[in-house]
Amino acid sequence: MARTLWQQTWPMAIGVLALLGFQLVDSAFIARLGTAPLAAQSFTFPLSFLIIGIQVGMGIAIAALISRALGAGENERARRLGSLVLLIGNSVIAMLAGLLWLLQAPVFSLLGADQSTLGLIRSYWTPQLLAAWVGAVLYFVYSISRAHGDTRLPGKLMVATSLINLILDPILIFGIGSWEGMGLPGAAWATVVAFTSGLWVAGAKVQRAGWISLQALGEEARVSLIPFAGIAGPAMVSQLMPPLAAMLAISIVASLGETQVAAWGLASRLETVSLMVILAMTMSLPPWLGRCYGAGDWTQIRNLLSLALKVAVGWQLLLGLVIALLSPWVALLLSGNPDVQSELALLIRFLLPSYAALGVCMLVVSAGNALGWPLRAMLLSSARLFVCYLPCLWLGSQWGWQGLAVGAAAGNVLAGLLAWGVLRRILSSPKRRAGQQASS
Template identity: 75%
Template sequence: MAIGVLALLGFQLVDSAFIARLGTAPLAAQSFTFPLSFLIIGVQVGMGIAIAALISRALGAGEIARARRLGTLVLLFGGGVIGVLALLLWVVQVPVFTLLGADEGALDYIRRYWGPQLFSSWLGALLYFVYSLFRAHGDTRLPGKMMVLSSFVNLALDPLLIFGVGDWPGLGLPGAAWATAIAFGVGLWVVGRKLVGKRWLAREGVLDEAHASARGFLGIAGPAMIGQLMPPLAAMLAISAVAGLGDVQVAAWGLANRLETVSLMVILAMTMSLPPWLGRCFGAGDWTQIHALMSLALKVAVCWQLALGVLLALGAPFVADVLAGSPDVREALTLLIRFLLPSYAALGVCMLVVSAGNALGWPLRAMLLSSARLFAFYLPCLWIGAALYGWTGLAAGAAAGNVLAGLAAWYLLRRILSRPQRRARAPG
């Protein structure tokens, strides 16, 4: 899954690197769309978390038929919800992006880019739901391989559709969205054929299962989606603050967001692969294994992310030179990398605790922790830093918010797992 996440997020970073060659204005326009794109991702991830938790628990309890019915539900219901959300975001694009601080020049780029981007997001959501089924059944290899395949397809199409070939001038900014849509479409076709050969879906009893599982689904999906929607909302507030500093800072912030997701590849892989394991242990009442899994995950998160963050911070000028086309954007991005990348070790701890909460039966606490990370730590520190010291203060404040959130998550996890009925018993 880590390899697959690296490939998937890597091609998104490549998208931004190619777009940076079009100029600062197209890159800034794309950066304005990130919060709303993350909104779609938040809804799909929240639904995927709920379904994966329910399916893994059903499998842990030996309820194979119910797991198949739940698999059918996620594809039908999830695809419909994301489709409606995409249409809504297309209708309200002008007032929303204007509210975020986009000027008329940025809106002109966004109008041509937003339609194909929403279509690619819908295809990506369908692909994610299919991946969730495979992960819930313990298969992480195929989703990882398909992420790599989709990345290569996108990488091959990006320069052709953005810059053109021969006498054809290319599509510019919209070409990046169409390349992603085609890549997701290829992935969906391949993985869909694989899914047909599995006996993980049901044709009968789906409506009855929807009625029976609605409460359990909403009990997990509701808090999970709210928790997943907090980052897009925080991203909107953050970019509105960044927009006041200029297009250069908006462009650098967008590149830093792409780099953030790539640098968190191991954490994101664990948030996808760990919950099905935890769900099965939860269904079987095996808290000893839950303790062992969480301990290992947190150690990997801190050690890996801190080492990677320090390495990238030391090489910040080189990384910025590769990603950014403008010298001003490179300078602004270098500062962000030096402050933010090491702080992702603490952010990774928070992300893992939130992901585990949805699998272990405390989704409300997970939602509250996710909200606190953003609105009690991250945004206040970011705003205070920006108000006091401008761009440098904003970067330092964002990093401080990540560290505080990680400490709070670690404290919460220790308190919950230390309860008598959840203490791990010594082996034997």
């Protein structure tokens, strides 16, 4: 089992590292433009995460339904589901992006952006929304591929698109030769080009593999839309909680100053990169769990979750402690502003080790959506943010920047303990025990 987990996870881990790494590289390049552009980009993170939350929620439903259909031997239905969710997902993300473009001024003002920052955001937001839409469609194609057991294609393409973005970032941001570049919007346009290239390759692969089909699509929509909504709805609500919490968090941070907002934005990017293994497992585990769920193999499910949680805690704690020890040098690498470096190093020392507990919560939520507990997963995700994280963050901020860092770390630890308790209670229920005994 450990070998299979490794084989399923490592391509996604490398891909996630590359994908999230280029987002961190974006922020590092933008930091060279100055504190104001970096702060402007940081204000866009919560709304960008909103789009990502919608796409991840739909991706969870895609992987769950297709993997269950494959586990039950319904291969033709799995192909129809692939086409159906691509059409739905494309439309939903496009409408959401249009709405966020129309509401940009009042929303960013509400988050605490002043007029000068709004001007910087305005030039960046249009190409960033386009990048988010293309990236979402690409993510849906990745979800279809993972549901069919192919994690190598998404992993390779994440690396390839990251390299394209890395090459284009300095050219489009700072220019080349006599061309002065686009500044802040250049980072978003680099992402548009990278994601479009990946979508062209991934779409061709999915079509050649025969993983999508337009036959009897209307009938499939009639049968599957309610089950799809039953999984995607709670999953999207769960995934929407982090962006909403991020909006509230950035408003708390904004009250401390522009330098703090810039440091918080860099820390947010570093958080996603440091959680690469956890994020990879949240992508690779659900299809596997879904197949076990479809076959009624609860012994396999229990063993798989136990192994995944041990790997997550061990890896994340080791990585967090190492990066915390190297925090001054990591901050120096990410920002050229001494004030931002100081504030970022403080955040790193407290936050990075706490991500071991956060990883437990993320895996439990992901497993819940794959195993028929979408409502419980949604409630757990909400409790993590609004019962554990945000109250601790706000309380800590009353004692300044260091207090805020301590509060954020404490919220992560509380969330991990809560998720572990929920998982143990669910798996020890009589129904789960009966399923385990029957399959043993």
